[in-house]
Amino acid sequence: MSANFSFQSLAECSQTKARAGIFHTPHGPVETPRFMPVGTLANVKTVTPDQLKSTGAQMVLSNTYHLHLQPGERIVAGGGGLHKFMGWDGPMLTDSGGFQVFSLSEMRKITEDGVTFRSPHDGQIIHLTPERSIEIQNTLGADVIMAFDECPPYPASREDVEAATQRTYRWLERCMTFHQRSDQALFGIVQGGVYLDLRAQAAQELAKLDLPGYAIGGVSVGEPPELMADIVRTTAPLLPREKPRYLMGVGTYREMAIAIASGVDLFDCVIPTRWARHGTAIVQGERWNLKNAKFREDYAPLDETCPCYACQNFSRAYISHLVRSQEILGYTLLSIHNITELIRFTQKIREAILSDRFATEFAHWLN
Amino acid sequence: MSANFSFQSLAECSQTKARAGIFHTPHGPVETPRFMPVGTLANVKTVTPDQLKSTGAQMVLSNTYHLHLQPGERIVAGGGGLHKFMGWDGPMLTDSGGFQVFSLSEMRKITEDGVTFRSPHDGQIIHLTPERSIEIQNTLGADVIMAFDECPPYPASREDVEAATQRTYRWLERCMTFHQRSDQALFGIVQGGVYLDLRAQAAQELAKLDLPGYAIGGVSVGEPPELMADIVRTTAPLLPREKPRYLMGVGTYREMAIAIASGVDLFDCVIPTRWARHGTAIVQGERWNLKNAKFREDYAPLDETCPCYACQNFSRAYISHLVRSQEILGYTLLSIHNITELIRFTQKIREAILSDRFATEFAHWLN
Numbered sequence A, B: 001m002s003a004n005f006s007f008q009s010l011a012e013c014s015q016t017k018a019r020a021g022i023f024h025t026p027h028g029p030v031e032t033p034r035f036m037p038v039g040t041l042a043n044v045k046t047v048t049p050d051q052l053k054s055t056g057a058q059m060v061l062s063n064t065y066h067l068h069l070q071p072g073e074r075i076v077a078g079g080g081g082l083h084k085f086m087g088w089d090g091p092m093l094t095d096s097g098g099f100q101v102f103s104l105s106e107m108r109k110i111t112e113d114g115v116t117f118r119s120p121h122d123g124q125i126i127h128l129t130p131e132r133s134i135e136i137q138n139t140l141g142a143d144v145i146m147a148f149d150e151c152p153p154y155p156a157s158r159e160d161v162e163a164a165t166q167r168t169y170r171w172l173e174r175c176m177t178f179h180q181r182s183d184q185a186l187f188g189i190v191q192g193g194v195y196l197d198l199r200a201q202a203a204q205e206l207a208k209l210d211l212p213g214y215a216i217g218g219v220s221v222g223e224p225p226e227l228m229a230d231i232v233r234t235t236a237p238l239l240p241r242e243k244p245r246y247l248m249g250v251g252t253y254r255e256m257a258i259a260i261a262s263g264v265d266l267f268d269c270v271i272p273t274r275w276a277r278h279g280t281a282i283v284q285g286e287r288w289n290l291k292n293a294k295f296r297e298d299y300a301p302l303d304e305t306c307p308c309y310a311c312q313n314f315s316r317a318y319i320s321h322l323v324r325s326q327e328i329l330g331y332t333l334l335s336i337h338n339i340t341e342l343i344r345f346t347q348k349i350r351e352a353i354l355s356d357r358f359a360t361e362f363a364h365w366l367n
Helices: A051-056 A064-069 A073-078 A082-086 A098-104 A130-140 A160-179 A196-209 A225-238 A252-260 A271-277 A309-313 A316-323 A328-354 B049-052 B063-069 B071-076 B081-088 B100-102 B130-139 B156-177 B196-207 B225-238 B255-261 B271-277 B309-313 B316-324 B328-354
Strands: A008-014 A019-025 A028-032 A033-037 A060-063 A093-096 A106-110 A114-118 A127-128 A144-146 A185-190 A214-216 A246-247 A266-268 A281-282 A286-289 B006-012 B020-026 B028-032 B034-035 B060-062 B092-094 B106-108 B115-118 B125-126 B145-146 B185-190 B213-216 B245-247 B265-268 B278-284 B286-289
Touching: A028 A033, A028 A328, A033 A328, A051 A328, A060 A064, A064 A073, A064 A098, A064 A130, A073 A130, A082 A093, A082 B060, A082 B316, A082 B328, A093 B034, A093 B071, A098 A114, A127 B020, A130 A144, A130 A160, A144 B006, A144 B130, A160 A196, A160 A266, A185 A196, A196 A214, A196 A225, A196 A246, A214 A225, A225 A246, A225 A252, A246 A252, A252 A328, A266 B060, A271 A281, A286 B271, A309 A328, A316 A328, A316 B071, A316 B081, A328 B328, B020 B328, B028 B034, B034 B328, B049 B328, B060 B063, B063 B071, B063 B100, B063 B130, B063 B286, B071 B130, B081 B092, B092 B125, B100 B115, B115 B156, B125 B130, B125 B255, B145 B196, B156 B196, B185 B196, B196 B213, B196 B225, B196 B286, B213 B225, B225 B245, B271 B278, B278 B328, B316 B328
Parallel strands: A033 A266, A060 A093, A093 A144, A144 A185, A185 A214, A214 A246, A246 A266, B034 B265, B060 B092, B092 B145, B145 B185, B185 B213, B213 B245, B245 B265
Antiparallel strands: A008 A019, A019 A028, A106 A114, A114 A127, A281 A286, B006 B020, B020 B028, B106 B115, B115 B125, B278 B286
């Protein structure tokens, strides 16, 4: 691993594979386990960087596929790179665009070279390869960049998944060859669908490559939750202990707790901001629709134990009023709260691991 | 005037009727002349109270008509009143609902008693009278409340405007009789349409009533700009010198400068937030559409001289990207900038008046 990046384990749980650590990056440390908010188009929707900082956010994601289409990586680089362009001075991560190409674009054609698809933005034909993905991510300038992978849909035949997993490995080798920036850490992605032996094999092969970090991909594309748990339990422990492990696209309490118990360190999900824009608050493990009539005259904060700006300054009744009136400020306040809540959940787990209380205190999430 | 309110004149321009002063309210001072942002539904659209404070906002408006329909004044009072409900601890003002009843509602019927109209919110028939408007505003709890007035459309016959102006006077007397809260200042509103003699007569009659403040209403309902200037030049000087004067619904540079030269102290307008939501920035007197291609790679701040959060942290290129992508954060940043800009304009005029440079330095806005 480059001198710019290191993962330091501070404590391990005596009953599970959970660990608390610090992932050091050129833009500062990330205390793990940690939920990472998603800023698809170089902003976390409805939230300023100042507000985002106040949620406890450390590493923030942005999406290569979306930024390549709008405004284009050249414009981001012209603005000083992703951090400066969007005003976030903490650690950042970009995905490779692979997931979006396979889930969002139309008319895609996959060859050994890469993927060709039609841009939903302007209809233009775009050809994305491992080299092109790395080139775009190098230009964007996040601290962590992701290998370009083929993410098969669920369900898919074992034959198709095996072919995609092997191609993902070959594409990873091409990414490693092409990537040269020592201030960016290239993470590999374990694929393998719901086939545990393919997952195990992929994890073992990737582990040999001495990458600065590893991700588990393709576990939030529709498979049942119990399969997700099996995949993570099989895969995470096979990845190198001395490197950070990142479970992509996962951000519910239960999924995060189970993954942490398997040794995962990092998570991301669009749920907190997407739900916020639908008027939904995440409160101590529950999902509340603020449009519900019972909140109209409820003058308590969303969560009395929550330190976020929304909970410290406004009532459920006020946020309900804003959401009912479709006032954007309501979505901003709910986004701030929801992000804070998911980060706090991973922070509480971290503190529990540090004093070896995780397996008992979070037992209800693990079963 | 109640001991809770006073207007202190600090300086007067030697060449115009402009003055710099302080309007003291139970929630703090308002330095005049001052632009006041509009928070229609108990929030300034897309902006948190913290962000609003950073724009230099002192007194903030909210709309009685809108709040009566949603969430209803009872719910606002249950939340501790308007200030606490929306998290704004500075001075606040509510309008009477008159302007909205006459401009927004359908099927309205005007009698001497009041106005009956159909709620666009839920189709309910609502009867609003001077007493009811004051009762709602007493319940909402702003520092300044406005008399319920009849705001005739433009154009309207002299006969119709004269009748409306006289009814507005009788309604004002009913508002004064009904209003009892000493921690709220009731302002009267001068109507009279474009008929300068009716305006002058109304101003002189209202001046005799020793109200804690006076407003000039109905000057932004479609009449040509030169008529607006004539109305304000005729009306403002007839209002008591020792009371604050408020020109309702006005917020362009030229209109504010001309009104200040006639002795007006306070302004409000939805322009800064409405334009922001259309991707428009107000920059040093100009109106910029951030979707314009020329901003795509323009890495300067909107205005290098502006101290606002948007200008201190982001480029035109970034805001252009957000606006092109319809990202809400773009509207938030433009709202913060536009509000700051209009407040700064009135602050600069205030400083110029204090050192008697107004008539020369702002001459280009006065002709």
